[in-house]
Amino acid sequence: MSLTRQLISGGFADLEKSTRFLEAPELGCLDRERLLAGLTQAADPDLALQSLVRLLASRPQLRSLLEQPEAATLPLFRLLGASEALAEFLMRRPEHLDVLTVRPDPEPEGVPAVRLRAALLTAVGADPDARAPVADRTGPDAWVALRVAYRRLLTELAIRDVCALDPLALLPVVGAELADLASAALDAALAVSRAEAAAAFDPGDVAAVRLCVLAMGKCGARELNYVSDVDVVHVVGTSSPPPDVTGEPDGAGPELPEETMVAIGTALAAGIARVISATAPEPPLWEVDTNLRPEGREGPLVRTLASHIAYYQRWAQNWEFQALLKARPAAGDLELGDEYLAALGPMVWSSSEREGFVESVQGMRRRVSENIPARDRERQIKLGAGGLRDVEFSVQLLQLVHGKVDESVRVPTTTAAIDALAAAGYIGRADAREMGHHYRFLRLLEHRIQLVRLRRTHLMPESMQARRALAKAVLEPNEPARPAPEDLLREWARAKRDVRALHERIFYRPLLNTAAHLSADDVRLSPEAAQARLAALGYGDPRGAMRHIEALTAGVSRRAALQRQLLPVLLGWFADGVDPDAGLLGFRRVSEALGTSPWYLGLLRDSSSAAERLCHVLSSSRLITDLLEVEPEAVAWLGNDDELRPVPFAAQWAEIRSKLSRHTGADARMRLVRLIRRREILRTAIADASGLLDQAAVGRALADADQAAVLGALHVAEREMFGDSPDRRDVPTDVLVVGMGRQGGREIGYGSDMDVLYVHDPRPGAEPAEARRAAEALVARISTLLQQRCTPPVLAERPLTLDAALRPEGRQGPIVRTLSSYREYYQRWADTWEAQALLRARPLAGDDALAGRFIELIDPVRYPERLDPAAVREVRRIKARVEAERLPRGADPSRHVKLGRGGLSDVEWLVQLLQLQHASTVAGLRTTSTLAALHAAAEAGLVPGQDAAVLEASWLLASRVRCGTIVWTGRSSDVLPSDRRALEAVARWCGYPAGSAARLEEDYLRLTRRARAIFERRFYGT
Structure with a gap:
C-alpha cells in the first residue's frame, strides 16, 4: 500500500505536511509501519506526528519508548493526538517524560484528593499534615514549582482519560479529580501566600488568621473542566486568642482586631490569585474568579462569617442562593468552611419560598441565552439551547424547590443530582437516563475541545480537521474506524434537541412555581400542618381529607413518594375548585383505578397542564369524575390539547366498523360501541372544562358520538x-x-x-x-x-x-x-x-x-312556499299551550332554561317560525342549526342585528347552564340552580371567575328578560 493510502486510511488530514514530517531525521531508523499503527490510535494523527517530531528533536531519549510494544506506546500517541498544550509542557519539562511510561488501566479510578494535595504542598515545601501549612518557597520560584507539579498531575489524568475504554462513563471521575486538583492548587497557593504575608504582617497575626477558600460552580460541585475559571468565595476568622511569639497560645493576649484580620485575609486571598495566575516562567494555571462573592466586584475580597450571614439575610438576590448550591470548602481552614455552610445552608434550602424565585431563575436562563453573540449561537456547547446550561439550570431549580424538605437531593454534582432527583421521583427514570447521558456527552465534547490547547472554550470547532479529530475522540476512541464529522454533528444535534425538550418540560413545569411557595411544613404534609392547611384552604372535612392523603402517601413505594411530592400542590388546586373535598376523593379514586401505572403520576409531575386540569375537573364535575374512574386512561389526554380535540364522526365510525369486524355476538359488539360513545362524551367534557370548545362545538361533538x-x-x-x-x-x-x-x-x-x-x-x-x-x-x-x-x-x-x-x-x-x-x-x-x-x-x-x-x-x-296566516296562528297557539301546560308545576318561569322566559324554547320557536315563513326564499334558513338559521335571518334583515345578538347570547347561556348543571351534579336539570354552591359550580362552567354565583344569576335573569321581550315582539307581534 502506498504511503498516501496508508495516511488516508489512518485518518491523516494534511497528507503533504504529514509526509514531510514522516521524512524527518528524528524518525530515522524507526519502523514506519509500527509508527503509523501507533499514530492511527490518536484522535488527531497529524497533531500527534508533529508533536512527536518536535519532542524527539529536543528529547532524543524518547526513541527508546517508541521501540516498546504497542500497548506501551498507547499513552504517548493518545496524549500527543489529544493535547498540543501538554506536549509542549513535556518539551519544556523533560524531567516529567516518565509519565508516558506508565501503562494506564483501561478502567481507571480517580486519584484520592489527599494525594493530590500532598503532592502540590510538597512541591512548594509545605507540610501536608500541618493545620495551616506554610511554604518554604516563595515568589516566582514557588509559583513555578506549583504550576509544574500541577501540570504533571494534569498530564497523568489526561493520559488515563484519553486511554480509557469508556471515557463517557469516566467523565464524572475526571471532573471530580480536576476539581480536587484545583483545590490542592488553592491550598498550596495559600501556603505560599502565608509565607509571603509573614513579611508584611506580624507572623503571629498571620498564623492566627483562619481563611477558608470556598469553591463555587463546577469546582465546588467537583465537576470541573480541564480549563475553567475557578470561582471562589473567601471567609475569614481568627484563632482566639492569637498565639504568642513562641507559637504557643497566649491565653492573656487580646483577640486579633477584625480590621487586622480582614486585612491579612485579603492579603492571603490576593496572594492565592497571584501564585496561580501571575506571570512567571511557567504559564498560569487558570483565573481565580471571586465575582460570586457578596456584592461582586464592588464587595470586599474577604468577609467574616458574621458579615456573610448578615449579607445573605438582608441583601442577597435569588441567583446568589442558587450559586451557593455548589459551595464547597476547598482549601484552607475547612472547619471554618463547614461553619459557613451550616450557617447559610438553611437560607439556601428555603430560598425557593422567596417571592418570584422560580421566575427569576427562569429569567436568568433566558438572559444567558439572549447574550450569546449571534456568530457563536449555533456553535455553543455550554450556553446555547440544548446545551449544558439547560441541564444545569433544570437540575438546580428542581433541587432548590424540593430540597427544602428532601435532603436526598442536596448534592452539588450535576450527574449525581440527576440520579438523586430520579430516585426521589422528581424526574422520570427515562428522562433522568436521557438527561444524564446527554450531559456527559456534552461535557466530554467540552473536555476534548479544551484539552487540545488548554484554552477555555465552549464552541464547536469550525475546521473539518478539528471536527474529525473530535469525532474520533468522542464517538469511537478505541475503534480503528473513524467516524465522519457528520456523525459527530448528528449526535450533537440529537443531544441538543433532546436536552432542550427535557429542559422546557422540566424547567417550566408549573408545579415548580406552586411548590416553591409552599412552606416546609406544607410540603412535608405532617398531620397537624396538613389539617390546618386543609381547613384554611376551605376543605369542609379536613379529617376526611387527611384519611385520603394518608391512603395515597403511605409506604415507601415510588408511587407513594410521588404522591407526597404532588399532593401539597394539588391540594391548593383542588381548593380552587367548587368542592375540594370531592376533588381529593375523586383523585384518590382515579389514582386507585390506575394502580401502579408508571405514566400516570409522572404525567402529573411533568405536564404543563395535566395536573391543574385534573384538579379542576375533579373538584368541579361529578360527571367527569365518575367517567374518569371507569376510563382512567383518559387522564393521559390532559397534557395534550390535540388528544382532547373531538374525534370526527367519520373517524369514530371507522373505528367502530374495525372493532365490529373483529368480534362476534351482539352483546360483545354493542359493548364496544357503547364504550366508544362513553369515551367520546368524556373527551368532550374534559375539553369543554379546559376551555378548548365553545358551546356549538360541544353540541356537534356530542351529536357525532350519538350518531356513531x-x-x-x-x-x-x-x-x-x-x-x-x-x-x-x-x-x-x-x-x-x-x-x-x-x-x-x-x-x-x-x-x-x-x-x-x-x-x-x-x-x-x-x-x-x-x-x-x-x-x-x-x-x-x-x-x-x-x-x-x-x-x-x-x-x-x-x-x-x-x-x-x-x-x-x-x-x-x-x-x-x-x-x-x-x-x-x-x-x-x-x-x-x-x-x-x-x-x-x-x-x-x-x-x-x-x-x-x-x-x-x-x-x-x-320549507313551504307560503305560510298562511292560519298556520302562523297555529304555531303561536301551540307555543302558548306549551308554556302553560309543560312548564313543571311550581317552577319559576324566570329560571327554567328550556321552557322559561327567554330560554331555549323562546329562541328556537322564533327562529323556526322565521324558517317556516321565509326558508323558501332565503337559502341560509334551510339549516337544522338554530344559531346558523338565526345568523341567516339577521343577514336577510328579518331580525335586527342587535336583537339577534341578544337572542344568541341568551340561547348560548341557557345551553351552558343546562350543561353545567348535569356536569356538576351528574343529573339532568332544566332549572338555573338556587343552591349557592351549585350556582357557583355552574357559573364556573360558564366561564365566570370564582365567587361569581350571584353575577351569573343576575346576568341570566337580565339577558333572558331582554330575550323574552324580543321574542314577544317578533313572535306574537306584541
Missing part, C-alpha cells in the same frame, strides 16, 4: 337479525334513522335523549307485511341495544334513549313507516307542528339513498 352509536347499533342489529352476509340478500327492507329536535340540529347537551323518526323502504320483491315486521323488530332492537348500560356502569352516565314521539300521529301512530306512507301523510294530513318538527330533521343512520329520498320528500313540507 346509533349507526353502530343499527349494524349490530342488522347482523344479529340477518347475518353477516356482505350482499345482505335476506334483508327485506332498508331502514333509516332520522334525528330530530336538538339532535337533528347537532345542538345537544350532556345526557340528552334523542328524538327520532324511523323510515323504511321495502326492497323489490319483499312482502310488505314481512318488511314492516322486520323494520319494527329492527328499530326495537336498536333501542334496546342503546338502552343497555356500559360495564362497569357509571351512575352519572345515561344510556342513549331514542324517542319517536315526533312521528306522524305522535304516539298513536306506527313506530316506523314506509317512505310512501310518509309522503301520503305529509301531503294529506300533516299539521303545522309536524312541518315545524321537520325543520331539524337530519338523517343519522341507514341507507344513504333512502336518506336522500326522505330529505327530498320533506323539504317542500318544512
Whole structure:
C-alpha cells in the first residue's frame, strides 16, 4: 500500500505536511509501519506526528519508548493526538517524560484528593499534615514549582482519560479529580501566600488568621473542566486568642482586631490569585474568579462569617442562593468552611419560598441565552439551547424547590443530582437516563475541545480537521474506524434537541412555581400542618381529607413518594375548585383505578397542564369524575390539547366498523360501541372544562358520538337479525334513522335523549307485511341495544334513549313507516307542528339513498312556499299551550332554561317560525342549526342585528347552564340552580371567575328578560 493510502486510511488530514514530517531525521531508523499503527490510535494523527517530531528533536531519549510494544506506546500517541498544550509542557519539562511510561488501566479510578494535595504542598515545601501549612518557597520560584507539579498531575489524568475504554462513563471521575486538583492548587497557593504575608504582617497575626477558600460552580460541585475559571468565595476568622511569639497560645493576649484580620485575609486571598495566575516562567494555571462573592466586584475580597450571614439575610438576590448550591470548602481552614455552610445552608434550602424565585431563575436562563453573540449561537456547547446550561439550570431549580424538605437531593454534582432527583421521583427514570447521558456527552465534547490547547472554550470547532479529530475522540476512541464529522454533528444535534425538550418540560413545569411557595411544613404534609392547611384552604372535612392523603402517601413505594411530592400542590388546586373535598376523593379514586401505572403520576409531575386540569375537573364535575374512574386512561389526554380535540364522526365510525369486524355476538359488539360513545362524551367534557370548545362545538361533538352509536347499533342489529352476509340478500327492507329536535340540529347537551323518526323502504320483491315486521323488530332492537348500560356502569352516565314521539300521529301512530306512507301523510294530513318538527330533521343512520329520498320528500313540507296566516296562528297557539301546560308545576318561569322566559324554547320557536315563513326564499334558513338559521335571518334583515345578538347570547347561556348543571351534579336539570354552591359550580362552567354565583344569576335573569321581550315582539307581534 502506498504511503498516501496508508495516511488516508489512518485518518491523516494534511497528507503533504504529514509526509514531510514522516521524512524527518528524528524518525530515522524507526519502523514506519509500527509508527503509523501507533499514530492511527490518536484522535488527531497529524497533531500527534508533529508533536512527536518536535519532542524527539529536543528529547532524543524518547526513541527508546517508541521501540516498546504497542500497548506501551498507547499513552504517548493518545496524549500527543489529544493535547498540543501538554506536549509542549513535556518539551519544556523533560524531567516529567516518565509519565508516558506508565501503562494506564483501561478502567481507571480517580486519584484520592489527599494525594493530590500532598503532592502540590510538597512541591512548594509545605507540610501536608500541618493545620495551616506554610511554604518554604516563595515568589516566582514557588509559583513555578506549583504550576509544574500541577501540570504533571494534569498530564497523568489526561493520559488515563484519553486511554480509557469508556471515557463517557469516566467523565464524572475526571471532573471530580480536576476539581480536587484545583483545590490542592488553592491550598498550596495559600501556603505560599502565608509565607509571603509573614513579611508584611506580624507572623503571629498571620498564623492566627483562619481563611477558608470556598469553591463555587463546577469546582465546588467537583465537576470541573480541564480549563475553567475557578470561582471562589473567601471567609475569614481568627484563632482566639492569637498565639504568642513562641507559637504557643497566649491565653492573656487580646483577640486579633477584625480590621487586622480582614486585612491579612485579603492579603492571603490576593496572594492565592497571584501564585496561580501571575506571570512567571511557567504559564498560569487558570483565573481565580471571586465575582460570586457578596456584592461582586464592588464587595470586599474577604468577609467574616458574621458579615456573610448578615449579607445573605438582608441583601442577597435569588441567583446568589442558587450559586451557593455548589459551595464547597476547598482549601484552607475547612472547619471554618463547614461553619459557613451550616450557617447559610438553611437560607439556601428555603430560598425557593422567596417571592418570584422560580421566575427569576427562569429569567436568568433566558438572559444567558439572549447574550450569546449571534456568530457563536449555533456553535455553543455550554450556553446555547440544548446545551449544558439547560441541564444545569433544570437540575438546580428542581433541587432548590424540593430540597427544602428532601435532603436526598442536596448534592452539588450535576450527574449525581440527576440520579438523586430520579430516585426521589422528581424526574422520570427515562428522562433522568436521557438527561444524564446527554450531559456527559456534552461535557466530554467540552473536555476534548479544551484539552487540545488548554484554552477555555465552549464552541464547536469550525475546521473539518478539528471536527474529525473530535469525532474520533468522542464517538469511537478505541475503534480503528473513524467516524465522519457528520456523525459527530448528528449526535450533537440529537443531544441538543433532546436536552432542550427535557429542559422546557422540566424547567417550566408549573408545579415548580406552586411548590416553591409552599412552606416546609406544607410540603412535608405532617398531620397537624396538613389539617390546618386543609381547613384554611376551605376543605369542609379536613379529617376526611387527611384519611385520603394518608391512603395515597403511605409506604415507601415510588408511587407513594410521588404522591407526597404532588399532593401539597394539588391540594391548593383542588381548593380552587367548587368542592375540594370531592376533588381529593375523586383523585384518590382515579389514582386507585390506575394502580401502579408508571405514566400516570409522572404525567402529573411533568405536564404543563395535566395536573391543574385534573384538579379542576375533579373538584368541579361529578360527571367527569365518575367517567374518569371507569376510563382512567383518559387522564393521559390532559397534557395534550390535540388528544382532547373531538374525534370526527367519520373517524369514530371507522373505528367502530374495525372493532365490529373483529368480534362476534351482539352483546360483545354493542359493548364496544357503547364504550366508544362513553369515551367520546368524556373527551368532550374534559375539553369543554379546559376551555378548548365553545358551546356549538360541544353540541356537534356530542351529536357525532350519538350518531356513531346509533349507526353502530343499527349494524349490530342488522347482523344479529340477518347475518353477516356482505350482499345482505335476506334483508327485506332498508331502514333509516332520522334525528330530530336538538339532535337533528347537532345542538345537544350532556345526557340528552334523542328524538327520532324511523323510515323504511321495502326492497323489490319483499312482502310488505314481512318488511314492516322486520323494520319494527329492527328499530326495537336498536333501542334496546342503546338502552343497555356500559360495564362497569357509571351512575352519572345515561344510556342513549331514542324517542319517536315526533312521528306522524305522535304516539298513536306506527313506530316506523314506509317512505310512501310518509309522503301520503305529509301531503294529506300533516299539521303545522309536524312541518315545524321537520325543520331539524337530519338523517343519522341507514341507507344513504333512502336518506336522500326522505330529505327530498320533506323539504317542500318544512320549507313551504307560503305560510298562511292560519298556520302562523297555529304555531303561536301551540307555543302558548306549551308554556302553560309543560312548564313543571311550581317552577319559576324566570329560571327554567328550556321552557322559561327567554330560554331555549323562546329562541328556537322564533327562529323556526322565521324558517317556516321565509326558508323558501332565503337559502341560509334551510339549516337544522338554530344559531346558523338565526345568523341567516339577521343577514336577510328579518331580525335586527342587535336583537339577534341578544337572542344568541341568551340561547348560548341557557345551553351552558343546562350543561353545567348535569356536569356538576351528574343529573339532568332544566332549572338555573338556587343552591349557592351549585350556582357557583355552574357559573364556573360558564366561564365566570370564582365567587361569581350571584353575577351569573343576575346576568341570566337580565339577558333572558331582554330575550323574552324580543321574542314577544317578533313572535306574537306584541
